[in-house]
Amino acid sequence: MRPSDIRKVCVLGAGTMGAGIAQRAAQSGYQVTLRDIEDRFVQGGLDNIRKTLEEGVRRKKVTQEQSDTIIGAIHGTTDMAEAVEGAQLVIEAIFEDMDIKRQVFEEVDKLCPPETILVSNTSSLSVTEMARITSRGPNFAGLHYFYPAAINRLLEVIAGDETSDETMDLLMDLGRIMGKIPIRCKDSPGFIVNRYFVPYLNEACRLVDEKVASIPEVEAAACEAFGIGMGPFALMNATGIPIAYHSQCSLHDALGEAYAPSSLLKAQFEKEEKWDLEGDVDPAAKELAAKRLLGVEFAVASQLIEEGVCTTEDADLGATVGLRWANGPFVMMNRIGTKEARYLVGAWLQTLPEAARFPMPRSLEELAAGDSKWSVSTVVTETDGPVAIIRVSRPAALNALNTDVLEDLEEALEAVEADPSLRVAIITGEGNAFVAGADIKEMVTKTPLEARAFTQLGHRVFRRIEEMDTIVIAAINGYALGGGMEMALACDIILASEKARVGLPEVGLGIHPGFGGTQRLPRLVGRWKAKELILTAQQLSAKEAKAIGMLNEVYPADMLMEKARAMAHRIAGMGPVAIKLAKHAVNRGVEIDLDTALNYEVESVS
Numbered sequence: 001m002r003p004s005d006i007r008k009v010c011v012l013g014a015g016t017m018g019a020g021i022a023q024r025a026a027q028s029g030y031q032v033t034l035r036d037i038e039d040r041f042v043q044g045g046l047d048n049i050r051k052t053l054e055e056g057v058r059r060k061k062v063t064q065e066q067s068d069t070i071i072g073a074i075h076g077t078t079d080m081a082e083a084v085e086g087a088q089l090v091i092e093a094i095f096e097d098m099d100i101k102r103q104v105f106e107e108v109d110k111l112c113p114p115e116t117i118l119v120s121n122t123s124s125l126s127v128t129e130m131a132r133i134t135s136r137g138p139n140f141a142g143l144h145y146f147y148p149a150a151i152n153r154l155l156e157v158i159a160g161d162e163t164s165d166e167t168m169d170l171l172m173d174l175g176r177i178m179g180k181i182p183i184r185c186k187d188s189p190g191f192i193v194n195r196y197f198v199p200y201l202n203e204a205c206r207l208v209d210e211k212v213a214s215i216p217e218v219e220a221a222a223c224e225a226f227g228i229g230m231g232p233f234a235l236m237n238a239t240g241i242p243i244a245y246h247s248q249c250s251l252h253d254a255l256g257e258a259y260a261p262s263s264l265l266k267a268q269f270e271k272e273e274k275w276d277l278e279g280d281v282d283p284a285a286k287e288l289a290a291k292r293l294l295g296v297e298f299a300v301a302s303q304l305i306e307e308g309v310c311t312t313e314d315a316d317l318g319a320t321v322g323l324r325w326a327n328g329p330f331v332m333m334n335r336i337g338t339k340e341a342r343y344l345v346g347a348w349l350q351t352l353p354e355a356a357r358f359p360m361p362r363s364l365e366e367l368a369a370g371d372s373k374w375s376v377s378t379v380v381t382e383t384d385g386p387v388a389i390i391r392v393s394r395p396a397a398l399n400a401l402n403t404d405v406l407e408d409l410e411e412a413l414e415a416v417e418a419d420p421s422l423r424v425a426i427i428t429g430e431g432n433a434f435v436a437g438a439d440i441k442e443m444v445t446k447t448p449l450e451a452r453a454f455t456q457l458g459h460r461v462f463r464r465i466e467e468m469d470t471i472v473i474a475a476i477n478g479y480a481l482g483g484g485m486e487m488a489l490a491c492d493i494i495l496a497s498e499k500a501r502v503g504l505p506e507v508g509l510g511i512h513p514g515f516g517g518t519q520r521l522p523r524l525v526g527r528w529k530a531k532e533l534i535l536t537a538q539q540l541s542a543k544e545a546k547a548i549g550m551l552n553e554v555y556p557a558d559m560l561m562e563k564a565r566a567m568a569h570r571i572a573g574m575g576p577v578a579i580k581l582a583k584h585a586v587n588r589g590v591e592i593d594l595d596t597a598l599n600y601e602v603e604s605v606s
Contacts (some may be wrong), residue, residue: 003173010087014045018093020149023049025075028178034076042076093121109134119143124250125185128160137162154322155180156191177558179242181321183314189254193318196300198247203296204232205262213289216279221289227326233275245269257356275519295348298341300360303330312376320396334373343370379408386572388416388425395431401483402439410461417468428475435484458515462490469580476500477562486515494551495562496542503539
């Protein structure tokens with residue numbers, strides 16, 4: 001099944017999460033049925049969607065026409081057969097009770113054809129166990145949306161023991177189509193984010209219970225250490241102490257005494273009171289608290305890698321996108337050094353009862369021994385037969401180009417070029433942007449010599465795109481501005497989503513395009529049009545850009561990657577030597593006079 005085959009989505013459960021999921025699906029262009037056991041629950045869910053959309057209209061996030069279209073795409077019902085009929089994807093979003101989920105999945109499994117994909121929005125139950133209730137293990141997975149589901153961009157895509165790679169790939173693509181930033185993990189207690197976030201909340205309570213620090217001191221320590229505006233106690237007050245307590249109990253049941261709930265957390269849950277956040281902050285206590293919080297984070301995050309639950313990149317995305325931390329645990333460990341990270345983990349383990357301590361994660365131990373860093377790339381590559389998909393992944397910064405991104409991109413291009421089985425590469429971006437320019441925060445810190453070196457790095461990487469034998473397609477999924485558009489201009493073919501915005505707006509910032517835009521754009525649209533676009537800092541819609549020859553094709557957002565893959569596979573099916581020589585002949589020809597270019601073509605053919 002391809003993403004374009006999904007036309008109808010059924011959401012089971014019209015509560016807060018179910019309504020949010022239904023809204024997000026409808027906003028993405030799908031027909032949606034929202035089902036619950038009583039009509040009052042269904043109407044409550046629809047009312048919540050209307051209120052959310054009304055607020056969106058008031059804040060000018062959506063138009064009234066868009067709001068009407070979204071709510072018009074959602075049909076509420078209490079009839080299960082009606083709800084699932086014709087749906088290619090069924091999302092279960094009822095409360096966390098395995099017995100009730102079992103009844104639901106048994107009924108749905110009988111009603112739906114074998115190709116229908118069933119997923120659970122569980123945050124704590126085993127996806128593998130739920131899949132066994134049905135007859136469709138390969139077509140069953142977890143989709144853990146984060147509150148509020150219509151807005152929060154993070155989505156955990158969870159593979160049960162029998163979930164097929166095809167289903168996982170499809171759900172990752174669907175997540176992106178629905179405006180989410182999906183992270184991939186295997187079925188494991190807490191999945192990715194809750195596995196390290198819930199113990200962070202619990203550790204905050206342990207620190208106060210053990211009188212290491214007060215609540216205000218822990219709050220200050222967390223905000224400073226993780227670059228956040230709300231510490232663990234304020235967050236529990238906002239989201240509910242019962243959620244934190246029950247989540248920690250679930251981890252304790254599954255993983256043992258190292259995850260035992262703090263007695264203070266248990267007591268506060270039973271009192272049904274919020275935390276008192278007032279008080280003074282002692283700097284020494286704040287520092288001790290910060291070390292403990294970092295210690296538990298680094299320990300649990302390292303365990304995730306040890307167990308093969310996820311990649312370092314996805315673990316960090318969970319923190320920066322889902323929790324709004326300044327950095328994820330692996331980037332943090334790299335910045336302070338893995339030796340220091342190992343020390344903090346060891347010190348934290350010593351605070352646990354001896355019987356509860358788990359061994360130092362071997363991967364962290366080995367890195368610290370060599371004073372090495374975790375491998376955490378801002379550019380992620382996946383393969384689809386002879387096609388590589390290279391994804392720039394700094395969504396919290398709109399994939400802005402900094403030194404790390406350019407170096408990671410260069411490394412990814414080298415790996416693709418070194419693999420003889422890969423004929424075509426697609427470059428795209430994670431989230432709402434392709435690449436929204438150079439990272440201004442990094443640029444302003446550079447000396448003139450450093451800025452020159454950064455510009456030369458960009459030139460070298462983009463020139464490599466042009467000169468490598470591999471055919472490179474830019475799939476512009478959102479903003480492609482400044483350096484992002486300059487990267488696309490270096491590619492062999494440029495495809496774009498109808499939602500894309502492109503341009504070279506640098507002069508509006510008091511600089512000019514520096515990654516080749518002043519040279520490559522005139523070769524596409526002509527000298528006069530290029531000067532107009534650059535000097536006015538004009539941004540164009542994808543449709544406008546196609547009209548002047550700035551890109552090849554424009555597709556609906558949900559079709560972009562499917563079309564890009566189809567084109568890539570078509571090219572990959574051509575003669576490998578022929579496509580390589582054709583690419584170089586065209587590129588060489590536009591850089592030299594016609595006679596020399598024609599001679600070059602003759603030489604390349606012979």
